[in-house]
Amino acid sequence: MTTLIHTAFGKVLSLIFPDRCVGCNKYGGLFCENCINKTRFSPRSKVSVLFLDKLIHWGIYENEILSKALRDFKYRGAIGFAEIFSDMLAKLVEPDIEKLRKNTIILAIPASKSRKKSRGYNQTELLAEKFFKKTSLPYFSDVLIKSRNTISQTSLAGRERLFNQKDSFSIAKPEKVKNKKIILVDDILTTGATLSEAARVLKEAGALEVTGLVVAK
Ligand SMILES: [Zn+2]
Numbered sequence: 001m002t003t004l005i006h007t008a009f010g011k012v013l014s015l016i017f018p019d020r021c022v023g024c025n026k027y028g029g030l031f032c033e034n035c036i037n038k039t040r041f042s043p044r045s046k047v048s049v050l051f052l053d054k055l056i057h058w059g060i061y062e063n064e065i066l067s068k069a070l071r072d073f074k075y076r077g078a079i080g081f082a083e084i085f086s087d088m089l090a091k092l093v094e095p096d097i098e099k100l101r102k103n104t105i106i107l108a109i110p111a112s113k114s115r116k117k118s119r120g121y122n123q124t125e126l127l128a129e130k131f132f133k134k135t136s137l138p139y140f141s142d143v144l145i146k147s148r149n150t151i152s153q154t155s156l157a158g159r160e161r162l163f164n165q166k167d168s169f170s171i172a173k174p175e176k177v178k179n180k181k182i183i184l185v186d187d188i189l190t191t192g193a194t195l196s197e198a199a200r201v202l203k204e205a206g207a208l209e210v211t212g213l214v215v216a217k
Pocket residue numbers: 021022023024025026031032033034035036
């Protein structure tokens with residue numbers, strides 16, 4: 001059923017989003033190889049987010065092409081980007097994949113039910129599902145739960161974002177995360193308040209290690 005809705009939804013969206021590159025406007029796909037390569041930000045800057053052991057990111061939000069693609073994906077229904085962004089994430093973990101197979105699971109930052117309903121989809125879940133298909137690491141969509149609605153983070157300043165996220169997540173099946181290493185998928189890291197709060201409840205439930213994996217920071 002979900003696939004059916006996705007397909008019908010996808011057809012409507014492909015009318016809104018013609019087959020043109022978000023960066024150079026060339027026909028033939030949402031994001032051409034050449035423009036994708038321009039979004040890769042190599043120097044691994046150290047990012048410290050409370051409760052997060054590691055942060056891995058493909059690019060930076062200051063990159064105009066990447067930020068436009070992410071906005072189209074998140075707010076304008078261009079769900080085809082899930083395929084491209086998940087490719088980026090899969091490439092990032094590829095060197096470590098054998099090690100990850102031993103004890104790592106994938107979780108996604110959930111959206112509140114009302115937000116998912118108004119938007120029709122949760123872009124982060126789409127991203128995590130595709131990422132799971134490419135890596136075959138175990139993925140659970142029913143473990144990290146949004147337990148309280150929060151105000152959209154974009155309207156808040158740094159300190160307010162932390163308070164806004166406090167106690168907004170819960171763990172539905174603690175046995176799935178206990179003694180596991182977690183890859184926590186999100187589209188964008190801004191202040192880190194969301195990932196930090198999710199990592200906190202995961203650690204509380206016994207997770208060994210939490211790595212944030214995002215498209216841009
Ligand atoms: Zn292009």
